[in-house]
Amino acid sequence: MLRKYLSVDFSECRGCQICELMCSFAKLRVFAPSLALIKVVHEYPATERPIVCYQCNDAPCARVCPQNAITRAETGALVVGEDACTGCRLCVDACPWGLIKMNPASGIAMKCDLCGGNPECVTLCPPKALKFESPTKTVDNVTNKSTGEKG
Amino acid sequence: MKGYAGFILHVDLTSGSSRKEKLAEDLARDFIGGKGLGARILYGEVPPRISALDPKNILIFATGPLTGTLTPTSGRTTVITKSPLTGIFLDSGFGGHMFAPSLKYAGYDLLVLKGTSERPVYLLIDDDHVELCDASNLWGLDTSRTYDEIRRKHGDVSVACIGPAGERLVKLANIISERHRAAGRGGAGAVMGSKKLKAVAVRGTGGVEVHDPATFREVAMECHRKLWQHSVVGIRREQFEGSQSKYGTPVLVNIMNLHGILPTKNWRTGVLPTADNVSGETMRNEQVIKDRACFGCPIADKKINRVKKGRYAGLTIEGPEYESTDTLGPVCGVDDLGAVTMANAKCDELGLDTISTGVAVGFAMECRELGLIRDEIIGIPDFRFGNGDAVVEMIDQIANGKGLGSLLGQGVKEASRKIGRGADKLAIHVKGLELPAYDPRGCVGHGLAYATSDRGGCHLRAWIVGDEVGVGGPPKFDRFQLAGKGEQTAKVQNAVAAVMSLVLCVNVGYALNESDYAKLLTAATGFEFDEQSFKKTGERIWNLTRLFNLREGLSRADDVLPYKVMNEPLSDGVPKGHFISRPDLDAMLDEYYGARGWDSNGIPTPQKLAELELDKLTSP
Numbered sequence: 080m081l082r083k084y085l086s087v088d089f090s091e092c093r094g095c096q097i098c099e100l101m102c103s104f105a106k107l108r109v110f111a112p113s114l115a116l117i118k119v120v121h122e123y124p125a126t127e128r129p130i131v132c133y134q135c136n137d138a139p140c141a142r143v144c145p146q147n148a149i150t151r152a153e154t155g156a157l158v159v160g161e162d163a164c165t166g167c168r169l170c171v172d173a174c175p176w177g178l179i180k181m182n183p184a185s186g187i188a189m190k191c192d193l194c195g196g197n198p199e200c201v202t203l204c205p206p207k208a209l210k211f212e213s214p215t216k217t218v219d220n221v222t223n224k225s226t227g228e229k230g
Numbered sequence: 231m232k233g234y235a236g237f238i239l240h241v242d243l244t245s246g247s248s249r250k251e252k253l254a255e256d257l258a259r260d261f262i263g264g265k266g267l268g269a270r271i272l273y274g275e276v277p278p279r280i281s282a283l284d285p286k287n288i289l290i291f292a293t294g295p296l297t298g299t300l301t302p303t304s305g306r307t308t309v310i311t312k313s314p315l316t317g318i319f320l321d322s323g324f325g326g327h328m329f330a331p332s333l334k335y336a337g338y339d340l341l342v343l344k345g346t347s348e349r350p351v352y353l354l355i356d357d358d359h360v361e362l363c364d365a366s367n368l369w370g371l372d373t374s375r376t377y378d379e380i381r382r383k384h385g386d387v388s389v390a391c392i393g394p395a396g397e398r399l400v401k402l403a404n405i406i407s408e409r410h411r412a413a414g415r416g417g418a419g420a421v422m423g424s425k426k427l428k429a430v431a432v433r434g435t436g437g438v439e440v441h442d443p444a445t446f447r448e449v450a451m452e453c454h455r456k457l458w459q460h461s462v463v464g465i466r467r468e469q470f471e472g473s474q475s476k477y478g479t480p481v482l483v484n485i486m487n488l489h490g491i492l493p494t495k496n497w498r499t500g501v502l503p504t505a506d507n508v509s510g511e512t513m514r515n516e517q518v519i520k521d522r523a524c525f526g527c528p529i530a531d532k533k534i535n536r537v538k539k540g541r542y543a544g545l546t547i548e549g550p551e552y553e554s555t556d557t558l559g560p561v562c563g564v565d566d567l568g569a570v571t572m573a574n575a576k577c578d579e580l581g582l583d584t585i586s587t588g589v590a591v592g593f594a595m596e597c598r599e600l601g602l603i604r605d606e607i608i609g610i611p612d613f614r615f616g617n618g619d620a621v622v623e624m625i626d627q628i629a630n631g632k633g634l635g636s637l638l639g640q641g642v643k644e645a646s647r648k649i650g651r652g653a654d655k656l657a658i659h660v661k662g663l664e665l666p667a668y669d670p671r672g673c674v675g676h677g678l679a680y681a682t683s684d685r686g687g688c689h690l691r692a693w694i695v696g697d698e699v700g701v702g703g704p705p706k707f708d709r710f711q712l713a714g715k716g717e718q719t720a721k722v723q724n725a726v727a728a729v730m731s732l733v734l735c736v737n738v739g740y741a742l743n744e745s746d747y748a749k750l751l752t753a754a755t756g757f758e759f760d761e762q763s764f765k766k767t768g769e770r771i772w773n774l775t776r777l778f779n780l781r782e783g784l785s786r787a788d789d790v791l792p793y794k795v796m797n798e799p800l801s802d803g804v805p806k807g808h809f810i811s812r813p814d815l816d817a818m819l820d821e822y823y824g825a826r827g828w829d830s831n832g833i834p835t836p837q838k839l840a841e842l843e844l845d846k847l848t849s850p
Contacts, residue, residue: 093530094327095523097454100300103437104447110299111335111437112328121327123409124546125520125534203300203454205465205528206521 081213082155085131085191085198091208094119094127098200098209105199106189107182114180116191117200129209131200132157132178132191140170140179140190149190156193164188231255232441233295233754234263238271239338239360241353243425244285244345248360253339259757260843263294263339265321266731266771268310271342272319273774273847278781282314282417283399283424285346291333291390291430292340294733295755298331298438300450302457302742303735305331305525307390307407312782313416314424315401315586315641316662316686319778322404322418325524325532325735326411328388335434343425352391352429354384357436365428370394372579373406380431391429392419393581395629399423400639402586402628406578410548411524414583416663416685417641441756449749453742454528460741462702463529474737477510478518478533479552482667482701484509486556489699489709490803491672493665494560495615496592497658497794500669501802507565508555516567522548529737540568541619550574550584553689556667557588562595562621569618576622580629589664590638590645591624596656602649609633655793660687661784670795672805673698675707675715678818681789682719684775690736692722702740710805712814716821727775728768770842773826773834777848786832789819 099115107114120128134156141149141157148163149170159170164187171179171188179190191198193211201209234253241248261267268290275288290310297304306323307330313320333341336357343353350365368376373393380389389407396403396419403419404412413419422428440446458465462474474481486492487505494502506512517538523530536546550558550570558573559565577584595615597603605613610627613620627635637645642664646657658665663686670677675694683691696702697718698709707714725744726736732747748759759767790796791810799809823830827838839845 093521093523095527095530096305096327096525097300097528100526104300104443107437108443109437109439111435112331113335113435114437124548125536127522203451203528205454205458205523205530 083211083213084134084155085193085201086210086212087129087131088208089126089128091206092119092127092129093206093208094121095205097203097205098129101199101203105194107184114183116178116180116189118178130176130178131209132176134191134193139173139175143169143173145169152192154193154196157190158192159188159190161185161187231258232439232756234258235293235334235337235339235438237338238340238342239355240342240344241360241362242345243343243347243351243362243427246347246362258295258755260767261771262728262731262751262767263297264292264308264731264733265310265727266767267340268292268308268321269319269771269774269778271340272310272312273778275344276312279783282312282317282421285425286344287312287421289343289418289421289425290340292733293330293334294731296732296734296750298334299440299754300447301526301734301750302450302453303524303527303738305527306733306735307333307413308730308733309405309413309418311418311421313418313685314399314420315417318661318684318686318782318784319775320416320418320685321730322413322415322685323730323733324390324405324407324411324413325527326408327525329390329407329432330733331525332388332432332434334438335436336432337434337436341430343427346424347426350426350428352380352431353427354387355430355432356384356387357434368428369397373581374409374579376429377409380429384431384433387431387433389429389431392422393579393629395581395639396420396423397428398629398631400582400629400631401641402583402590402639403581404583406581410578412578412583414585415688419581440754442753446750446753449746449753453738453746453750456741456746457528457738462740463531463737465528465530474531475529477514478531480508480510480513480550480555482510482552483555484511485699485701486668489672490800490805491669491695491699492560493556493667493669495563496561496596496656497669497792498596499802500672500800500805502560502565504565505560508559508567508570510552512567517571519546524735527735531737535571537568537571540566542568542572545572545575547571547575547578553666554584554588557585557592558621561588561592561667562618563615564618564621566618569622573618573621573625576625580625582625582629585666586641586664587625587628588621589658590628590642591621593642593645593656593658594624594634594638597649597653602651602653603634607634658792658794660791661788663687665792668695669800669805670791671800671809672803673709674712674810674814674818675719677791677795677810677815678715678719678822679723681791681815681819682723682822684772684779691726692719693736694719694722710808712817713821715818717825720822720825723772724765724768726768727771728764731767731771766842770844773838773842773844774847776834777844780833786819786830789832791815
């Protein structure tokens with residue numbers, strides 16, 4: 080099976096931040112956008128930009144980790160090994176998207192792990208601007224906004 | 231006490247000091263939050279009959295127990311104060327991204343401001359760090375610039391601020407958050423201006439925990455799905471043609487015009503043949519470039535408009551909403567979408583309530599036409615119904631206190647008194663608050679809702695018109711029938727008072743009911759609420775705001791409608807020939823007071839107060 084990715088359609092996002100609430104609740108049982116591992120950036124006047132973890136190849140977070148605590152899971156997600164992580168924060172600084180947070184309770188790093196293959200952030204996205212899908216499907220569904228053509 | 235942050239932040243602008251107070255559990259249980267808690271604090275703290283601009287008046291920014299959670303529309307803020315425009319209770323709210331959630335994530339359910347600063351300041355709340363900062367370089371700036379400047383300095387903070395109108399204590403001044411979100415009504419911006427408080431900036435990095443996480447998640451998600459599927463506020467725009475989510479609230483322009491209750495030319499008529507020029511459908515087709523949602527809201531009925539033609543081409547703003555569209559448009563005889571959009575933008579930038587401002591300008595246009603105001607005083611060429619550019623110019627005058635604007639900025643009640651010569655018959659207000667965009671002569675229950683609203687002429691305390699003309703379904707009541715409207719109005723007011731104490735948007739009421747709210751509240755707080763106790767709490771809150779207003783000197787005589795509504799029949803459309811006579815209004819009031827357990831003077835009986843456990847407030 081092809082790996083699935085979180086895909087974002089900026090033009091559909093309306094900036095409601097429900098994904099942030101779902102994320103922080105799934106991870107910490109608390110509603111706290113500042114601890115969410117997804118971030119909606121509001122750009123005035125007419126752009127909403129949800130930023131998700133891209134589970135980078137040769138990921139900076141994994142590269143800088145002195146404990147090699149960040150490893151790739153079957154889902155394709157880079158996952159923090161809770162036992163290995165010492166809470167040194169190097170990965171927090173290394174992430175170019177600012178999407179690695181510190182768990183205030185345990186003091187170890189938190190990053191998007193795709194919720195083990197069922198990302199919570201996608202669940203309640205009203206316009207379905209956020210999707211979890213494999214790239215071929217993504218390409219099929221993308222419409223070129225300027226030409227109106229598919230693919 | 232889960233659901234709540236657990237603290238009230240008090241800031242005294244006179245001394246510059248601040249303190250945290252624990253939120254008492256019984257207060258939270260009895261008044262929920264938002265409007266209710268704010269009203270309770272206002273009743274206890276503000277001495278009777280002081281001027282609203284007195285340093286002793288307080289200004290409250292309130293969140294609720296569901297604020298910042300997964301509950302749909304959990305991002306709203308309620309502002310509570312004594313109104314300088316009406317002299318009575320005021321609560322006014324705004325949505326947007328993050329103001330109320332940030333306040334709560336910073337650790338505060340309410341922010342209570344009192345006193346007055348000597349110099350202009352803004353308040354910075356950065357979690358535990360609370361600081362009054364010098365605002366001399368912000369004073370005089372419009373609301374957009376203020377927002378940008380504060381964020382340039384402090385980064386990603388949420389901001390609520392006043393514009394030049396609030397600084398000048400214009401009684402139509404509002405509080406603006408994130409450029410276009412307004413606590414619009416009743417002049418809260420002037421109260422903020424009187425305290426020399428330019429802005430409040432908040433960042434909160436904490437979160438909100440709920441009592442029963444699993445149940446809460448399930449109930450909240452169910453509420454989202456109910457909203458998704460509703461024909462008015464549902465999210466599938468292709469499925470729900472004609473919905474508010476697709477066209478925004480301006481979808482009501484054509485609907486109200488069809489029913490003959492679209493206020494036009496200062497309430498001369500309820501029909502404007504060219505109304506479609508400013509309808510939600512025309513907006514969508516011609517100038518909406520983006521849908522936007524407030525925090526936690528699936529409806530996304532905010533529309534980003536970019537004017538495509540005319541002298542205001544290129545202007546981009548969020549809005550206008552329905553009420554703004556009508557009052558800045560048809561009420562002034564204007565059907566030019568570009569001019570309406572510009573007028574809305576001006577109001578937001580300068581910090582003026584769109585509804586009251588539009589009604590004041592329409593009032594002035596009629597006064598001029600009837601020779602009650604001379605052209606020399608106006609100073610704007612061709613100041614007549616239909617001239618959208620003149621509306622835009624007059625908004626500047628009102629904000630800057632120039633010429634006729636200095637008079638209109640006091641509201642139509644006061645302005646008409648000063649103009650004299652029968653101008654009061656042209657003034658469209660209840661208790662000093664200008665009426666929004668539904669002519670009650672074609673929906674009499676909505677008229678009763680205006681007459682009895684706790685903040686004066688307001689559509690949001692009980693939107694009876696929807697059931698009278700049928701929005702999103704067939705009408706539930708005969709729109710001209712008096713009987714039943716008293717009971718219905720009381721019922722809806724109670725429910726809405728409770729919803730506004732959770733601090734949710736009234737639009738969720740299309741799909742959710744008291745049972746849903748009670749479930750959310752119980753799962754969030756652990757307080758045992760059911761449908762009945764939730765309604766009861768709403769009733770308690772409504773009676774409390776009544777007590778506040780009675781203490782300020784109001785009586786049955788103030789539960790009244792504008793002269794035109796009570797004396798001049800509508801001339802066009804379905805409601806042609808209809809008006810709400812004195813006996814009509816009295817009949818509805820009698821039923822309403824009876825349904826409320828109030829005496830014939832509109833005063834809650836001792837038994838009712840005891841039943842609502844408000845008796846301890848009124849006994850010495």
